[in-house]
Amino acid sequence: MKLVEKAIIFAAMAHKNQTRKGTETPYVTHPFAVGMMLQGAGCSEEVVAAGILHDTLEDTEATYDSLVKEFGAPVANLVVAASENDKSLSWEDRKQHTIDGLKDASMDELQVIVADKLHNLRSIRTDLEEHGEVIWGRFNRGKQKQHWYYASIVKALAPRKDAFKLIGELEKEVRKVFGFVEL
Known part of the structure; x- marks a missing residue:
């Protein structure tokens, strides 16, 4: 079985019964969309598989060792790079850690992280258009903090645009979502 097909099956099982924040949408639609976005951008099979698996360590019972066994260390390491590993930190500290890590990220790591953030924002925009500003209540932090986070990512990535x-x-x-990047 191909790596991407294996990743699809693994992610579907790992994210079974999960939904997207504040919706009835099956959660697995997000990692699938991230993977397909990466495939459409011409990324390697390993990067596409990591995109599909990117939330398995953070949001499911999957372990690093299980990812290495099924997909190899390169894919598992990409998943680690796209994960928030220390949930004991505050939301702000976890997000700052992600932003700070972008400058040293490999291109493969960057591709997974960018596709994840891009799909999240597209989903937010769709929900905003459908439900309005009330959607910000779904998140751990509201619109202003979300704007800071996504704008900071864009600024950190500017040299590699x-x-x-x-x-x-x-x-x-x-x-489109926030009206501007600069804060």
């Missing part, structure tokens, strides 16, 4: 087309798409999405 030409290296991966989805970085430009992420910047456009931040502008």
